[in-house]
Amino acid sequence: MPNPTEASFGSWSSPITSALVASESITLVDVLLDGSEVYWVEARPQEAGRHVLVRRAGDGSNVDVTPTGFSVRTRVHEYGGNSALVVDGSVCFSDFADQRLYRLDKGGRPEPLTPAAAAGTPRAALRYADGRVDMARRLWIGVREDHREAGKEAVNTIVALDLASDSESAGTVLVQDHDFFASPRLSPDGRRVAWLAWDHPRMPWEGTEIWVADFDGATVRNPTLMAGGPGESVFQPEWSPDGVLYFVSDRTGWWNLHRCEANAHIVNVRPMAAEFGRPQWGLGMSTYAFLSAGEAVCSYIEGGLGRLALLDLQSGRLTPFDLPYADFSLVRAYGTTVAFKAGAPTLPTAIVRLDPRTGATTVLRQSGAVADDPAIHRHFSTPRSIEFPTPRGQTAFAQFYPPANADHRAPDGELPPLLVRCHGGPTSSASTLLDLRTQFWTSRGVAVVDVDYGGSTGYGRAYRERLHGMWGLVDVEDCAAAARCLVGKGWVDGRQIMITGSSAGGFTALACLTSEDPSVRKAFAAGGSHYGVSDLAALARDTHKFESRYLDWLVAPYVEGSEVYAQRSPVRNADRLTAPVAFFQGAEDKIVPPSQTESMVAALRQKGITAQYLLFAGEQHGFRQGRNIAWALDAEFYFYDALVFKPAREARRLTRSDSA
Template sequence: MSTAPRLPYGTWPSPITAEAVADASGSTSWPSGAGEENWWCASDPATATVRLLRNAPGHEDPVPVLAPGISVRNRSLGYGGKPYWVSAAPSPTDNHHVLVFTDHSDQRLYRAEVPRLGSAADSFPVPVPLTPADPPGRETCWADPVTGPDGTEVWCVRETTRAATGPHDADPAVRTVREIVAVPLSGAAADDPGALRVVARSHHFLCGHRLSPDGRRLAWIGWDHPHMPWDSSELMVADLHDGVAGEPVRLLGGSHGDTEVSVSQAAWADPDTLYAMADPNGWWNLHRIDLASDRLTPRAITNVLPLQEDCAGPVWRVGASWFAATPHGVVLPQGNGRQKLSRWSPQDGELTELADGWTHFQGDLWSDGDRILVRAADPAQGSALLSIPLAPGSGPARRTRPKSVDPLAPWQPQPERRTVYDAQGRPVHFVLHRPTHPTTTAPEGELPPLLVQVHGGPTSSTGVTADLEYSFFTSRGFTVADVDYGGSTGYGRAYRDRLRGQWGTVDVDDCVTVARALAAEGLADPARTAVRGGSAGGWTTLACLVHTDVFCAGTVLYPISDPARWRADQTHDFESRYVDTLIGELPQDQAHFDKISPAANADRITVPLVMLQGADDFICRPDQATCIVDNLAERGVWHRFLLFEGEGHGFRQANSVRRALLAEVALYRETFGSHIASDVPLDADAL
């Protein structure tokens, strides 16, 4: 009788290579439909571009819509908004869909006539520009195109930033303007900016613009500095006159006295009825707004589905969508952490689950009224793009592509949602990825090394599917704990607000709480516990190393390290006032900034560290990383610093992902011993 070999944790041989992780590091987003066809964006690590793909029943293999080299992406809000709109061919005799998209190379809008999938045409369409090229000194991007009232235009959020004229004019908030703009589909504006029409203005930030079904009204969401949209944002509506919005009226949300309300999304059910996700009760719940037919004054605003559960998420991207108002009811996710996708009936208030067995749904849901397209995930089923018919008796949710056999599946753990409690009895949520291997176990009594993962944002949350990057480590005998620290979304406003004014304290305490709980449970070695994270997660990683002695190493990606400089003109417009709520205001709170700043307290970092940074990052600039690295170098603390040319905030190139992972292996060999991940070959460019 054979027995599984016993090898120390951290040394198990694994077929999950750094190259495999890099090749799989792309992501999918923005599903949409054109008749029976399913469309979506997919990032391609091999080319560092975003391809627009499609498939259909009977044509399940994805097919690129546009020629290689075209990257369907924009820079709206710094993180990109919905970059395309497609209108299905109107009849069997008209063989072409109309596509409008943004090309990342110049940020212009383009139109393309795309043959139906499976038609005789086999060449890529030739895009035609719809918007003018930017003159020197100006950058314009277009996000979330939707059809105008008569079908001859698309309406977008236009974001225009003029170049700084000098240090006195460096603040991007001062130089950035956002408007809802009509763009003719004829292409008339490509050479004549006068053919563009401003439809609406209100706040510094705009998103979620939607036309009423009769074309008489426009609704949108807006907010102003220093608020972030998950703190305070307003649902606006205006009558349209000759394609221009009249005086807008606030329907819901905003700051009033000590009360703040966030509106994540709105959608029309009929010309006089809007649904909106808002959190006046502390949870993003579904509200119905009944308008008078002859004026914009609300007749009633009702929380039609009061739940102590979030049914939406934070607005990080223009075009985000968590629910759809359809003739068959309102489709929405519900749940804290673990979710269900449900259809709510306005007639009887009943909830019907639509995607049994799936437990997480992304915030870019699409519907044409007859079906739903949504990216779904579950620990047991992985992730998939689901197509869900809505008519009664029309069948269950189905994958748009058949599930393929993953040869690496036996080496990937099933993530587990868990909760522990801090010293004050408050919950801390996290996802646990256990050491997993089909043929190898550890010696009796040994504890695995632990990697505490800190997500970015910080207003964000962690996923629940197997992650090949995590599996790279868990398949070699590591435990990974992905922490939804206080400030994370998906658990209501009170949990989200725990981080306000406490960034660098609550997030650090929650990571420590998870690490100590796993050690106490015998699931992790407290002497071999490291912390890792990027962006805001990089901040928390550095703060953990500065303010605690729990972690013996840190992997830091494109971090915030000096909050006093990560504001105003030192980052992009969207987050340029974020620290006002996360930490405080300057100059009156300078002492607090100095106390928690990793850069101001870098001398306290005494453990090995790897710093990974994109050279072109305009959100967290390289000097946020180099000030830490320079301090470590002066004091002789072991560290590695990799600056990736051509990378921004997050790594898109496969080779960057591979090199970053190998540098992390080098860190753990330095910290835990040279035997760690000994089956992983390191090369000079990763060190």
């Protein structure tokens, strides 16, 4: 193998191109089981982001189940989730275009179960998700979101649909009178139903409730609150095979697995400082599944890293599986079949089937095959977990990816540029999954740090609550502190630091660049905002129902706290901005409308500051079309290359010339 070629950081050639990233960016959305048969939903950028239900056939091949012309994706809560289920080979799924629920029997074509939009009502006004089938009564029971009354907030309910009827129905309402619902689950005997509910202004990771009621197939009776409340986040209610209700709760400060015994006595199955739950951005999330009445397979996060384990439900004994993955989600089980989504920093996200008795695994589908190519894999950067002090005297966390490229090395004494990445949410976390977008940067000689600022998940409720009323402050301070830490260690060049983020992460990036603290905003030479929030008041006024009161907790109640909103909105502080910014926006984004980005761009251009603005037709909140994914990645790199990397290289050249 030839010796690496010497070249400055940020100028390395790499086989991890934007086209490769886009072509290998299939997203694995959901995992489903029909008995021991494994299905999943995958999103394909090469098909304009179409979501397809796929089945693992007995011969080991993967077979598309839903035909061309249909996209298996629901818009309940806008983020969707759990858009399909399969029972005895028959599929019920939501189609993205019209949001109707369809039934697809073996060998047939999709037939609508729910009605088309009536005259005078918006298309896709009725949305369905998170369903389960009551086989004995031939009912689909799930969440419905009703947008039929224009100008009013959508109405969420739990409804039943008659699968035996040939007529299309909007569904019979079973449960109502809360702002949000999730996870309707029937007991094994079909006589009880459990569900999650919560109300404005809470988000599901702040305070939710588990309710249980009697069910006769037509109505629910005697609803009883079993757990949860304003200060307790409960997650994923499930009935064990012997009819015991289990759920995840953070009542101890950590999302632990609990069960409800006789007389509503709640037992923590396995008390530990670990997270068995996740922030419920999507519906149908699952971190555990039953193998029997006495055993479950569960995923959890401890110390920022994910594990999968066998859990004895009576003794609480936890036996981790020896697996090469660092992140686990969508855990499903039936008998001795376990399936889940998993990944690691240098392994692609995959749908994996596990034999819980032997620990043997089979990869059914990968998000891409690129990691299997030695010519690509040899350029991967492996992250280091770091801890760093924050200005508030606390500790925060991050994943640091140093530059890596087997074909290049930097000149002696040269330090790499740093891209600070702010994750979205902001109630989310820095992913430990292989992200080719990260490898795109590191293989070109740019270090990346993915910051788990205060408010991130995976570190307990107290860590999440650092962001209570502090969005735009704590996250900003922590991102700047992460950069300072790496400069102080001598790992990166403090003159070549960029900051970027998507959605809420875009807000944090812009808030850093417009910070009241000069030391924060001057730390960054440039920035990128991917459909990022720039006007907090506009977000509070214009965003969708699910997040319409989120800012009450993150910032302050609106409009009472309008002065705080103005103080922290980047668009209101554009006069402080001196660094160039690149903006990337979906034209059909309902969560962060284009008007927000355009207001920021106009303010920057009025000041004479370089502002790149790319508006992508046909994209919503997050880009799903391959060509747009590639375009945005290339454009951001060349933006920084022109304004940061090349000037730094030229300055070093002139310094060397002067020294000579």
